[in-house]
Amino acid sequence: MQKLAIIATIKTKPGKRDEYIDYVRAHAKRCLATEPGTLGLEIFVPHEQADTFILYELYANQDAFELHWNGASHQQVRKETADLLLDVTAVRCSPVE
Numbered sequence: 747m748q749k750l751a752i753i754a755t756i757k758t759k760p761g762k763r764d765e766y767i768d769y770v771r772a773h774a775k776r777c778l779a780t781e782p783g784t785l786g787l788e789i790f791v792p793h794e795q796a797d798t799f800i801l802y803e804l805y806a807n808q809d810a811f812e813l814h815w816n817g818a819s820h821q822q823v824r825k826e827t828a829d830l831l832l833d834v835t836a837v838r839c840s841p842v843e
Contacts, residue, residue: 752801752838758832763798767799785805
């Protein structure tokens with residue numbers, strides 16, 4: 747099966763980006779430690795968008811993504827960050843290898 751990448755742009759409530767990122771960092775550590783099909787999670791901060799960050803996620807395949815999406819860590823971070831979030835847009839991609 748082919749690898750799957752998710753590129754998400756996350757907009758937070760004003761002044762809440764750093765707090766949200768702290769939760770995502772902890773989430774990434776949990777996922778990389780407990781989800782063999784989760785290959786990477788990286789956070790990028792745009793220089794000119796104070797309340798926005800970009801999350802790049804890489805999975806071994808669609809099944810690994812589904813396990814992640816339905817997993818305990820994802821459910822936990824969604825609850826922890828629900829009151830910090832304004833909008834999420836995401837694109838599913840296939841890496842060119």
